Structure formats: structure tokens, C-alpha cells
Amino acid sequence: MNRLAIGLGLVAGLWAGSAAIAHDGLPIGDGKIAREPRVGHVFVCETRFGGGGAQRVGPWVREGFWFAGEKIAVRGNVPWPNARFSIAVEGRDRVIRANNLPNHASGQFPVRADDPAYAYDRNPNTIREQGIVWRLPAQPVPAAHPTCVPMGQIGIALSGVAIYNALDGLGRDAPAYEIQDACGGHPERSGQYHYHDLSPCLDDREGKAGRHSALLGYALDGFGIFGPVGDDGKEVGNAALDACHGHVHEVPWDGRRVTIYHYHFTREYPYTLGCFRGAVDRTLFAGGGGAGGGPPNGQRPPGPPPGGGRPAGPPPR
Numbered sequence: 001m002n003r004l005a006i007g008l009g010l011v012a013g014l015w016a017g018s019a020a021i022a023h024d025g026l027p028i029g030d031g032k033i034a035r036e037p038r039v040g041h042v043f044v045c046e047t048r049f050g051g052g053g054a055q056r057v058g059p060w061v062r063e064g065f066w067f068a069g070e071k072i073a074v075r076g077n078v079p080w081p082n083a084r085f086s087i088a089v090e091g092r093d094r095v096i097r098a099n100n101l102p103n104h105a106s107g108q109f110p111v112r113a114d115d116p117a118y119a120y121d122r123n124p125n126t127i128r129e130q131g132i133v134w135r136l137p138a139q140p141v142p143a144a145h146p147t148c149v150p151m152g153q154i155g156i157a158l159s160g161v162a163i164y165n166a167l168d169g170l171g172r173d174a175p176a177y178e179i180q181d182a183c184g185g186h187p188e189r190s191g192q193y194h195y196h197d198l199s200p201c202l203d204d205r206e207g208k209a210g211r212h213s214a215l216l217g218y219a220l221d222g223f224g225i226f227g228p229v230g231d232d233g234k235e236v237g238n239a240a241l242d243a244c245h246g247h248v249h250e251v252p253w254d255g256r257r258v259t260i261y262h263y264h265f266t267r268e269y270p271y272t273l274g275c276f277r278g279a280v281d282r283t284l285f286a287g288g289g290g291a292g293g294g295p296p297n298g299q300r301p302p303g304p305p306p307g308g309g310r311p312a313g314p315p316p317r
Helices: 003-016
Strands: 085-090 093-098 132-137 142-147 153-157 162-164 185-187 193-195 215-219 224-226 246-253 256-264 276-278
Touching (some): 215 246
Parallel strands (some): 162 193
Antiparallel strands (some): 142 276, 153 215
16 A cells, blocks of 8 residues: 555544534635734735636535535656655754655646646646755744744645645635645645645544644744644644644654644644744745745735735745
8 A cells, every 4th residue: 555545544534533514514715814813814924916726616616615525636646756855953953854755646747638637727837856954943932923924835744745825826725726636735836846734645643543643744933733633632723723823732842742832734724824933034935936935024015905906926826
């Protein structure tokens, strides 16, 4: 059995044991873009969006919900044997080195014309290696104030894959509209393969066993991103998390039990991060694939509020 099948089985089992959300439909997050930290929203640095993403709305999107069980995936089973990913603590830094290729199979990109996904999302991009060397704080602490997240990479999963926020190039709910492959990933225009939400190919055996989910990745501020299950063995959602999509309690951290802030992947929008709770080296935004970096110090750039005016700017997919 390959990694793709194992990953799908792990998360399918986890989600099958959780409570249904809105008659098995997930509320679409359209419009939940904030100009300041706000629970259930994305506090995003950009105010204008430049297009990209799916060309048509699929039938799994209706009446304000999207139905993940009905959504199709980009076909293919492309292996990446040269994927590289390593983590090392060097002094006060957690150093992550990767080439952004997944440790699991991906779909076939660009999307083929004979793939049913092509009728809705003709993603023309090719998956390409991306050199990543990050020095993150090994023991991050909350900043005085949360800061906005960029369009592009906001973290990295332990599969070696970039993690993006919940938005597509039009500022819409990306997991609802865009079509990813069976592992929940797809490439943007520079070739950076990435997730917008919890990938079924991330190994959360702890969560599947009814324990607090495992660490599945790191955000750019150094804080961990865990799976969707909390201490009580149930899925967490916005009601249990702050505006940045995290909270504080004891979790495994570098081989010890530590009381520390951490984020959670959730099925509920915004899926990954709503903002950064820790300080971020904003030079890491450069080359993140997509709309690029945000303004300094997490402040919003001048311009109309999200949703205002004609979308303009580069698409992050």
C-alpha cells in the first residue's frame, strides 16, 4: 500500500468518527477576510486579489456550503523520489531545509484535458522544486500583537509541502472552489506545490486513535501546526481557537510535554492560520510563490478593504 492510500485511510477514519458539520456540508468562507484579527476569518496582508483559481464552480458548491465528499480530485499518481526535507535545532533556531516536493504522490499537473477536473479548474502549472532554508525560533513566543498572513507560503508541513492560507486568487474559499489532487495539493504559477487545508496524506495517527492530534507542520513564526483533534478526542473548531486559529495548552514539543501556543488544522474555515500569533521574519515571504510578501510589521497596505474595487495583482492560486 503506498503512502497516498495510507494517508487517505488515516484521515478518512478520523473524519468518519467526527460530528457532521451542517448536514455534512462545510460552510463556505467567502467574505471572511478581516482587516484585523478576527475569529473564523483570515487577516490577510493583501487588500486586492488578482484572479486565478478555478474557472467554474463545481456542483459540490451550493447554498452556502461545499460538500467535500462530492468534490472531485485531480487525477494522477506521480511519485517524487527526490523529495528532500529535514529539521534540525541549531542553537536557538529550528532550521528547516526542503525542496518543497511532497513525500507522497501527487496528481498530474498541468491538469490534463481528459481529466474531469479540467472542466472546472484548468490548473496549467507544473510542480517544480523550490529551495527552502528557514531559520525559525525553536522556542517561539507570542508577539505583542498578531500580524497578517500573506498570500503564498505561511508554513510548511512535515511532508515537505508548503502551507498556504484559505484564500484563492480571487479571495474566495480555496478548498471549496479550487480542485486539488487526492492529497489536497496543487501547484501555483511558480510551481510551488501547496496545501490550503488539512491534507489527507499527513500522518495523524494520534488523532485517529482519539488522542490529541500530532504535530503536522510549522508556521513561519515557529509555532507548531497540529491536526484537528483536541485533548478530548474531538475535533476542534473556531469556538475553541483564537483569531489566529490556535490556543495554549500542553502538547508534545521536541520530545517533551510543553505548555505552548500552537495552531490547529481544522475542517472549518479558515482551515490553517487566521493570522500569525508569533513574530515573523518577513523576508521569508520573498519567493513564497504567489502574491509575494506583505507590508512591514504586519500592517495593512493602503487601499480599499477586502472585497472592495476591481481585483488586481498577481494570482497565488
